[in-house]
Amino acid sequence: MRQSTLLLVAVAVMACVGGAFADSAYILASKSILNNYLVENMDITIQYSLFNIGEGAASSIQLLDYFPQEGFNIVAGSTSAKWDHLAAGANVTHLVVVRPLSHGRYNFTFGQVSYLETADASDPVVALTSAPGVQQIYPFNDYDRQYASHILQWAVFAVATAVLVGGPAFLYLGSRAKYVAVAAEEKNRKQR
Ligand SMILES: *[C@@H]1O[C@H](CO)[C@@H](O)[C@H](O)[C@H]1NC(C)=O
Numbered sequence: 334m335r336q337s338t339l340l341l342v343a344v345a346v347m348a349c350v351g352g353a354f355a356d357s358a359y360i361l362a363s364k365s366i367l368n369n370y371l372v373e374n375m376d377i378t379i380q381y382s383l384f385n386i387g388e389g390a391a392s393s394i395q396l397l398d399y400f401p402q403e404g405f406n407i408v409a410g411s412t413s414a415k416w417d418h419l420a421a422g423a424n425v426t427h428l429v430v431v432r433p434l435s436h437g438r439y440n441f442t443f444g445q446v447s448y449l450e451t452a453d454a455s456d457p458v459v460a461l462t463s464a465p466g467v468q469q470i471y472p473f474n475d476y477d478r479q480y481a482s483h484i485l486q487w488a489v490f491a492v493a494t495a496v497l498v499g500g501p502a503f504l505y506l507g508s509r510a511k512y513v514a515v516a517a518e519e520k521n522r523k524q525r
């Protein structure tokens with residue numbers, strides 16, 4: 334009898350502890366670069382995604398990142414963001430557009446996220462986002478030479494393709510129209 338009472342108490346305590354964990358938020362955060370090519374003096378879009386994989390809502394969420402002023406201009410958005418609330422299973426994203434002032438290799442490090450994992454938590458949890466890592470930022474002149482001339486090449490290619498594909502198609506459509514007209518005339522004549 335006494336043993337089973339103890340067991341019940343133990344189970345109840347475990348349920349309480351489990352319950353406390355089950356109600357707390359747990360945020361996974363990623364930081365990613367949306368551009369395929371990173372080029373000096375051209376916009377780079379950085380996306381932060383926060384996903385609450387916990388069982389409870391997070392509150393007082395703060396995202397904080399940093400780009401050295403001597404290396405980057407902030408073109409749009411901000412390197413920090415705040416949200417009051419992030420429900421369990423919910424996502425939020427944040428974008429910032431930066432422009433690198435020079436070329437070369439740059440280590441894109443992690444941002445920082447802090448939040449309260451339960452409504453009555455007093456100390457915030459501090460987590461790190463993923464980090465894109467070392468990336469090559471190309472000189473603007475290289476980019477200009479390679480891609481501007483490609484745009485011209487693509488335009489020439491597009492015109493050439495239009496003539497090659499479009500030419501026979503026009504001929505076909507033209508002769509088909511003539512054929513249809515002749516057939517219709519024939520039909521009219523027969524009906525009269
Ligand atoms: C939140 O993001 C994750 C990972 O990208 C995704 O699997 C999940 O479906 C998203 N949830 C909602 C509610 O959009």
Ligand SMILES: *[C@@H]1O[C@H](CO)[C@@H](O)[C@H](O)[C@H]1NC(C)=O
Pocket residue numbers: 440441442443466467
């Ligand atoms: C990039 O920065 C991170 C964070 O500071 C560091 O851990 C990592 O070693 C750096 N990578 C390189 C290749 O320097």
